[in-house]
Amino acid sequence: MLHPAPANALIRPSGVGAENKTVRLLFEVIRLYSVREIETVFKEDAMRTSRVLIAALGLFAGACSVQAAEVGLPPFYQNLASISPNQPLGTVVAKEAVVTQIPGAEAWRIAYVSSDATEKKTLSSALVIAPTGAMPAGGRPIVAWAHGTTGIAQNCGPSQVPDPAQDLNEYNLIGGTSWTDFGFPAATQFIKNGYVLVATDYQGLGAGGIHQYANAATNARDLINSARAVGSMGLSGDNKNVVANGWSQGGGAVIAAASLKDYIAAPGSAFDGVNFVGFVALAPQDVEVLIPAAAENDQASAQKVLSGLADSFSDNVFNFTHYAMVMWALKAAYPELQLNDIFTDDGAKTLTEIFSKKCMHAGADTLNFNFSNNYKSLLKPQAGNAQAWVKRLRDASVMKDPPVAPVVIYYGNKDVTNPPVMGQLYQAQKCAVGGNVARVMLPGDQNHFTTPPVSQQFFVPWTEDRFARKPLESGCPAEPPVSLTNSSG
Numbered sequence: 001m002l003h004p005a006p007a008n009a010l011i012r013p014s015g016v017g018a019e020n021k022t023v024r025l026l027f028e029v030i031r032l033y034s035v036r037e038i039e040t041v042f043k044e045d046a047m048r049t050s051r052v053l054i055a056a057l058g059l060f061a062g063a064c065s066v067q068a069a070e071v072g073l074p075p076f077y078q079n080l081a082s083i084s085p086n087q088p089l090g091t092v093v094a095k096e097a098v099v100t101q102i103p104g105a106e107a108w109r110i111a112y113v114s115s116d117a118t119e120k121k122t123l124s125s126a127l128v129i130a131p132t133g134a135m136p137a138g139g140r141p142i143v144a145w146a147h148g149t150t151g152i153a154q155n156c157g158p159s160q161v162p163d164p165a166q167d168l169n170e171y172n173l174i175g176g177t178s179w180t181d182f183g184f185p186a187a188t189q190f191i192k193n194g195y196v197l198v199a200t201d202y203q204g205l206g207a208g209g210i211h212q213y214a215n216a217a218t219n220a221r222d223l224i225n226s227a228r229a230v231g232s233m234g235l236s237g238d239n240k241n242v243v244a245n246g247w248s249q250g251g252g253a254v255i256a257a258a259s260l261k262d263y264i265a266a267p268g269s270a271f272d273g274v275n276f277v278g279f280v281a282l283a284p285q286d287v288e289v290l291i292p293a294a295a296e297n298d299q300a301s302a303q304k305v306l307s308g309l310a311d312s313f314s315d316n317v318f319n320f321t322h323y324a325m326v327m328w329a330l331k332a333a334y335p336e337l338q339l340n341d342i343f344t345d346d347g348a349k350t351l352t353e354i355f356s357k358k359c360m361h362a363g364a365d366t367l368n369f370n371f372s373n374n375y376k377s378l379l380k381p382q383a384g385n386a387q388a389w390v391k392r393l394r395d396a397s398v399m400k401d402p403p404v405a406p407v408v409i410y411y412g413n414k415d416v417t418n419p420p421v422m423g424q425l426y427q428a429q430k431c432a433v434g435g436n437v438a439r440v441m442l443p444g445d446q447n448h449f450t451t452p453p454v455s456q457q458f459f460v461p462w463t464e465d466r467f468a469r470k471p472l473e474s475g476c477p478a479e480p481p482v483s484l485t486n487s488s489g
Helices: 021-032 035-041 043-068 187-193 216-232 249-258 261-265 293-297 299-312 317-333 345-355 360-378 386-395 421-432 451-467
Strands: 092-098 105-115 121-131 142-146 196-203 241-247 275-282 407-411 437-441
Touching (some): 105 216, 121 187, 121 216, 142 216, 142 249, 187 196, 187 451, 196 216, 216 249, 241 249, 249 407, 293 299, 299 386, 317 345, 317 360, 317 386, 345 360, 407 421, 407 451, 421 437
Parallel strands (some): 142 196, 241 275, 275 407, 407 437
Antiparallel strands (some): 092 105, 121 196
């Protein structure tokens, strides 16, 4: 039952202005009276009252649906989707200065040309931070950052926050100041070192299109092209050396980028010749190492893989949201896939409504509020077209080729978000084909979210050494673990 609101309460539909008198009247009635009192007030003309209320509610609902159809974006991002991406990779198509408190730095939001896993041209947005002052002899090396999960909706790009150009700011840690992770790890130190920094948002997180979440093959291309974009702006001078750094989703982008030798070397970009000298992956995700190659050609194996992934990542609503986002977003790159292969019809509709309008943590909250512990009801008991989905999960992951430069993986022993075994399997695969991949377990009990700040003491000097071209011993174990028998082809 509705009860009268306090006299000073203001009840107003979110996103709807006060211009419409009928809507204002409806909310004033609801504010002052209970349902029974409303019936009494209008009992002499019930039919007329019903028509008024229904019309007002319909008008109100229509107004809300119009407002919810598109998420709000800061002015810089509002027109990016209308810009053609049919330009050389790394071309900067828009730029906006950003105030930063980092000493000796200046910053910009940019939009630049990239491509997805199918080589379709896209636009991505990014944050750029560079040292002020004259360009040094030899130019400035580039550090390219790939962020962790923020969401799928257009308003989930980290560069959109009001003060993005700062050291990494994590929402989950004490001291975090936002609903999302944003900023750049070790930015203050890297600027002091004279590096130019670029942090991609990835495609679909502000520059139009549907974000291909955790599609490492696409996210890796956004990372590579962000370095080209910085170079095309003239901020690195003659220096084309790059170290890539990424966490979680971004860690997956980093290790995927490491194996894109031909894409990195391809001519015709806005800044040819970028030279990746190292890759830092913080708690990376790598789904491909969990999927046997044979599953693409065997229905029973494919079903087992999809059931195993669903079970592994559905232990709580937070992890389920990640899993559901991965599967929902895969269709953005591979439109032949059908969401109702994985989700029930209601599940596909519900998740589309959530993921297209809300970022990760709001989305998880919405699932928790509406479904509590029944969120798995959004999934079909058995996936359809399993072989096609398994093939595309592998296509969207890390290529088999060895990394073009040394890779170091930092991880915590208490990480239950991206199990460290994924990094262990990745290392075994890449070392077997001649790669140099080291894994470093961080000191103390570290989880997924403490990995970035704790690893900084290690990856900063590692990055400095790569730019200084110091020799690096192989990080591969002398003997591969006998338990690592995954054969991904």
